[in-house]
């Protein structure tokens with residue numbers, strides 16, 4: 655099973671990224687999925703709850719989330735537990751421990767989480783704490799705030815019992831050192847792996863939650879924060895309607911408030927697939943858009959359990975666990991020629 659990979663070719667002045675990915679479709683039958691609620695989707699396909707979807711190829715993460723859901727756990731616990739799998743995976747170089755650092759060699763994490771009530775929490779520019787998604791949840795549940803940044807977020811995490819640790823692994827350090835030699839701090843072209851995890855789940859009660867966690871763009875400017883921890887951009891959940899999460903060049907997602915847009919389009923009656931396509935079209939149809947140089951991808955789910963995914967470039971994928979099948983689904987995309 656190939657892990658997701660994608661190549662970034664970017665002029666950092668415009669912060670563009672182009673993403674390619676090696677995908678393999680494979681199915682992983684769950685033995686513990688329970689049929690709770692049969693729903694008829696727009697395509698007249700019987701679907702069952704619970705379900706979980708996530709950006710890229712993250713079958714271990716969706717399996718963990720489904721384990722929580724199958725056991726009767728709620729969607730909020732499911733997305734947190736699912737995201738933690740990738741955060742702890744040192745081989746994934748764009749999430750949690752082992753994430754590629756900024757241009758100064760610092761691993762800085764962005765994450766957010768949102769529940770069925772519309773409560774949300776986020777951390778930005780968090781250092782030395784692997785499970786950014788769990789800190790985001792603590793911000794949501796244990797503070798009157800939505801977002802904590804940098805040192806304040808770190809101190810808050812430590813006060814909540816999170817152990818500080820060095821997140822820069824040997825592999826990521828070596829990659830950064832290689833980048834420094836080639837880029838000489840004036841990077842024109844970059845190559846990186848990138849695979850922010852965004853996850854959406856519907857539990858047996860039909861309630862929706864979502865989470866998103868990333869180390870952001872590799873070799874970014876110190877202090878840079880992307881879309882992933884920004885409620886409405888990287889993630890949005892409306893339990894009455896559905897949810898969306900984004901990946902790709904965060905700057906472009908923020909400029910179109912992408913995830914909120916997708917949910918609002920679903921509110922107007924669009925299926926998740928059509929809503930994701932419309933949100934991508936808002937980016938590529940901007941005057942002077944240089945969309946050929948960067949990737950953005952959305953995944954979405956509605957209250958009925960219908961899902962969709964769409965990206966600018968080929969090779970974006972979604973992992974979906976539903977009806978006992980944990981599968982990687984290659985996304986349709988805009989740039990066909």
Ligand code: SD4
Nearest residue numbers: 849850870880901902904
């Ligand atoms: C960011 N959206 O920091 C993130 C990057 C990403 O897969 O999604 N990578 O801009």
